Amino acid sequence: IPVMLVFFLWFMHWKRSTLRKYGEFVVISRLIPDMSKAKHWFKFIVLILALVFMIVGIANPQIGSQLEKEERKGVDIIIALDVSNSMLAEDIRPNRIERARQAVNRFIDRLSDDRIGLIVFAGRAYPLLPLTNDYAAAKMFLTNATTDIVPVQGTSIADAIDLAIRSFPQGPQGKALVIITDGEDHEGNVIEKAEEAYKREITVHTIGIGSVQGVPIPLYRNNVRVGFRATRDGQTVMTRLNETMLQQIAAAGNGVYVRATNAQFGLTWIFDEINKMEKGEFEAKAFAEFESRFYYFLYLALILLIIELIVYERSSRWLRKFSRFIPVLLIFMSFDVQAQTENKIIRRGNKAFENERFQEAELHYRRALEENNNNFRGNFNLGNSIYRQDHYDEAARAFQRAIANQTDEKELSKAFYNFGNSLLMNQQIPESIEAYKNALRLNPSDDDARHNLVYAMNLLEQQEQQQQQDGERGDDDSNQDEDSTDQQQDQDEQQQEPKEQEQQETQQPQQISRQEAERMLQALKEEEQKTMEKIKEEKFQGERMKIERDW
Incomplete structure (x- = not known):
């Protein structure tokens, strides 16, 4: 500011000296009656004040040390x-x-x-x-x-x-x-x-x-x-x-x-x-959190610049160019103010989350998302707070929204990891496997995601084996029931006419014997025992699941 003041004084002196070369200043002032010395000073003071407010705004003054x-x-x-x-x-x-x-x-x-x-x-x-x-x-x-x-x-x-x-x-x-x-x-x-x-x-x-x-x-x-x-x-x-x-x-x-x-x-x-x-x-x-107040000073600086343009009828070329960016500047400032509001609410939610007040944190994150539903931090932290309340299905939806609003690979990897945890806890094992794979595609060095992927794949394999064994056991039980039914029917048919017996025998499908069914069950038990021993020999380490990452 002192440099600008010295430059302005030098410029005014140079301008006056240059005009005197063309003749008496009184005569020249009559030729250009619209020239006003006061306007030059007024314009300069307005510019200096605008600069002061811009500097203060960039410094980002904050208040908020009052009790709530x-x-x-x-x-x-x-x-x-x-x-x-x-x-x-x-x-x-x-x-x-x-x-x-x-x-x-x-x-x-x-x-x-x-x-x-x-x-x-x-x-x-x-x-x-x-x-x-x-x-x-x-x-x-x-x-x-x-x-x-x-x-x-x-x-x-x-x-x-x-x-x-x-x-x-x-x-x-x-x-x-x-x-x-x-x-x-x-x-x-x-x-x-x-x-x-x-x-x-x-x-x-x-x-x-x-x-x-x-x-x-x-x-x-x-x-x-x-x-x-x-x-x-x-x-x-x-x-x-x-x-x-x-x-x-x-x-x-x-x-x-x-x-x-x-x-x-x-x-x-x-x-x-x-x-x-x-x-x-x-x-x-x-104590209330500190709140930024930079936008007040930037608004004042913008108003002063507009006043300066209005007062000075013959604005310079650079001022005319600068005036084109005023609407863009206004839009930028409005978005920045909104972002400050969202971040303040999210910080309150983070504080509640750190103190394990997960329901309160959830409310803060939802308020932030009311300001901007596409906020990645809001959706990501909302998913974490809901996850800690054991509402895994709703947490998964929050992580999905976070994934849809992020392009940074590192943050996307975190979101996919937490998304996979929510799906796994909700017994959606195939979907969780795909989420962990996506996390590893974005961040191949993520050991937690790799651990949980192996855990989920082993769970899926055990689940499929269990379903297959249950299906086979169901078939065996059905065969046993049909065999006992056949024996009962044979006893009843002995009391009927020979012709009628022959007709029914031709209609009966061929069934396995009870001894064959028992042998099949014993073979299944032996196969299941071998599978369990194989798992133990491989020292499977999927007995726990890593907790989700917090923001």
Whole structure:
């Protein structure tokens, strides 16, 4: 812009100097009365403003850091974590409290619409995080759950339950309290508190962590173990898991007790129990995604350019040429705005898909397809979300639409792969084989497609063999039935006239004997056994199907 300003000033000075060569400026101005110095400056300012708006538009300014309210259905969950010194014992690796934090982290990853809160307790209980659906904040606060966070040592499970009762809001939604501790309660009246929680419709689950036999509590200095905790008289402190108390707490709170081990912590079973609880509606707040606003500035730049053309009566040749592209520019901008809207909705669907809210993701993708039904990303991701809901026939149709609206071989290969998965899960084996073949034609290095193709072809071969064997067995059964019928007819015909018997015998077709039918059945069984042994020898690896690719 400064360069353009300098150039414009130089141009105006050069123009004025050139005109003076032809005579006095006053006389020349009378010869060209339409010339206006103000118009030149006005035109230049309009062009500069148009350029400024174009630069800002190309920079793609975005807004959207405001909170949006969302209606969700879920369960309120509070996790009460024991942070007493006994949780530093190392019978659970790396130690009890660190293993508990890792398990809670994975538990939070599985949540979708539920709210979660955190309580830490030792000699007293303290709220670490109120109920929220901000899972990132929950993980951040969880890292602060250490044995140093509570000033009073001990283990007061009753205080933790009492604080949880006061932390749960009123409402029809399910309420669950998960207590993670070694169960060494030093305060008492914990069973009464659990019963009180149950009366207030709060389910109390317990997870016992530690060894029943008892282990010492290590002491570390500069990350080096220097000994074990001991009493004043020098006796080593042993911490033991009190399973009996934790079982009683869970029974009083109508919950379940799970003992944590190095292999399995137990929150998976707790999560399954929580999922069975009644979901309640509550309002949640989330940050809205950033939205592009470049088109406003480009529209302003376009309007200013049009004004500049209208004001300047003798437009230059390059401006006249540029004006021809204005309708094309308007059409391009309208399409770009539409594409931005579609992409924004698809991004929302992707976010819901990543959080395993597949029904919500499906709604977002369908909204995007209302804007443009030929959008490849919308159809592809819609197929993925429907597939995850086990609606394979509808998912296959979505992948078909995606295939019809894509020319890129890599993306087409992905679409054919997912299309084949949907067909295979829908028991359309021949069609799935053709889809996998198409995926491999477009991407010969796709090992997943090759694996599933072999799997589907073996399934088809086994299916055909089974149908053939069933058909042969059906013929054998029919022959046996006809043979028994013949015997019965022979007994009846002995009581009839000889002439009538002769006539019926000439009408009977020739049948195989019962012994021949049994021999045929035995041969079929032996052939089937040989086929199964051959499959085992070939070590067939088609026992699972690769999941579909996500966008």
